[in-house]
Amino acid sequence: MTENTVSTAVAVRDNGPGAMVEQYRNDLAMVMPSHVKPDTFVRLAVGVLRRDRNLAQAAQNNPAALMGALMDAAQLGLTPGTEQFYLVPRKQKGRLEIQGIRGYQGEIELIYRAGAVSSVIVEVVRERDTFRYSPGRDERPEHDIDWDVEDRGALRLVYAYAVMKDGATSKVVVLNRAQVMKAKAMSQGSDSAYSPWQKHEEAMWMKTAAHRLTKWVPTSAEYMREQLRAQAEVAAEQRTTVAAGVVPQAPMPESGGSDEDEGPIEGEFVDDEPGQQWPAVAQPPA
Known part of the structure; x- marks a missing residue:
C-alpha cells in the first residue's frame, strides 16, 4: 500500500481519513487475529480520528x-487509540503525521493471549x-505502599513479572529511572508534546x-507458532502411522488425571473503557 494509492483513496472518498479507514476495512480484516471484530476495530479507529483534530x-x-499504523495494530490484534496501541501525531519534515506506538496494555495483552x-x-x-527484591533469594518482589499518604513521590523504579499457569514465577524485570530514561531516549519522538x-x-x-x-515469557505470536508446529508434527506422525496400516491406540489416562487431553487455553484480556487506568495486577477473566 503506497502513499499515492492511499492518497487517491482519500480523494475519492470525500477526502476524509475516516472514509479511507472504512474503505480499507477488508484489508485490515485480512491481517487481524480471529478474535478481533473488524467492525469494532474500524469504528474505534474512525472515532479517534474524529475526536482529535491533530490526529485528523x-x-x-x-x-x-495512518494506514501503516493501523495495519500494525490490526496484525497484533490491539485496539488503536487506547493504551493498548497509541495513535499519536509527530512532526516529520515539518508536518504532522501519525505514528503507532504499542502501549503497556498491549504488551500485557500479547502475553496473556499466548495462554x-x-x-x-x-x-x-x-x-x-x-x-525489596534480591535475585536468587526472593521469588517475587515485596512492594509496600502507604495508601494514606497524599503524595507517594516521584517515580523511582518499575517492575514486571508473570505467574505461569503451573504456579512458577517468571524472571522478574526491575528497571530504575536511568534505565527507563535510556529507553525513552531511544524512542522516536519521545520529546514531542504529543508523545505518550x-x-x-x-x-x-x-x-x-x-x-x-x-x-522471558511466551507472547502471542511465538507461543502459538510453537503450538501449531507441534500440532502439525503430531498430525504428520498420525498420517504416517495410518498409512503404514497401524491403528494408533488411545493413551491410558494417568492416575488422578482426566480422560481428555487438555489443549492450550486461549488467554483473554478484557479491555477497560478508553482512558481508564488498569489495575497493577492484571488478571484474565475466569
Missing part, C-alpha cells in the same frame, strides 16, 4: 502513515514506597518493563 490533520498529511500465564504484574515504585511519554509517563514506564518481560 496528521492522517490527512500522510494517509500511508501460558495466569497473571501479569506490572507496577511502578515511587519514592515513598518500600520495595509526555502525557502518560507512568504508563510508559510500565510499558518499558512489560516489553522487557516479553523476552
Whole structure:
C-alpha cells in the first residue's frame, strides 16, 4: 500500500481519513487475529480520528502513515487509540503525521493471549514506597505502599513479572529511572508534546518493563507458532502411522488425571473503557 494509492483513496472518498479507514476495512480484516471484530476495530479507529483534530490533520498529511499504523495494530490484534496501541501525531519534515506506538496494555495483552500465564504484574515504585527484591533469594518482589499518604513521590523504579499457569514465577524485570530514561531516549519522538511519554509517563514506564518481560515469557505470536508446529508434527506422525496400516491406540489416562487431553487455553484480556487506568495486577477473566 503506497502513499499515492492511499492518497487517491482519500480523494475519492470525500477526502476524509475516516472514509479511507472504512474503505480499507477488508484489508485490515485480512491481517487481524480471529478474535478481533473488524467492525469494532474500524469504528474505534474512525472515532479517534474524529475526536482529535491533530490526529485528523496528521492522517490527512500522510494517509500511508495512518494506514501503516493501523495495519500494525490490526496484525497484533490491539485496539488503536487506547493504551493498548497509541495513535499519536509527530512532526516529520515539518508536518504532522501519525505514528503507532504499542502501549503497556498491549504488551500485557500479547502475553496473556499466548495462554501460558495466569497473571501479569506490572507496577511502578515511587519514592515513598518500600520495595525489596534480591535475585536468587526472593521469588517475587515485596512492594509496600502507604495508601494514606497524599503524595507517594516521584517515580523511582518499575517492575514486571508473570505467574505461569503451573504456579512458577517468571524472571522478574526491575528497571530504575536511568534505565527507563535510556529507553525513552531511544524512542522516536519521545520529546514531542504529543508523545505518550509526555502525557502518560507512568504508563510508559510500565510499558518499558512489560516489553522487557516479553523476552522471558511466551507472547502471542511465538507461543502459538510453537503450538501449531507441534500440532502439525503430531498430525504428520498420525498420517504416517495410518498409512503404514497401524491403528494408533488411545493413551491410558494417568492416575488422578482426566480422560481428555487438555489443549492450550486461549488467554483473554478484557479491555477497560478508553482512558481508564488498569489495575497493577492484571488478571484474565475466569
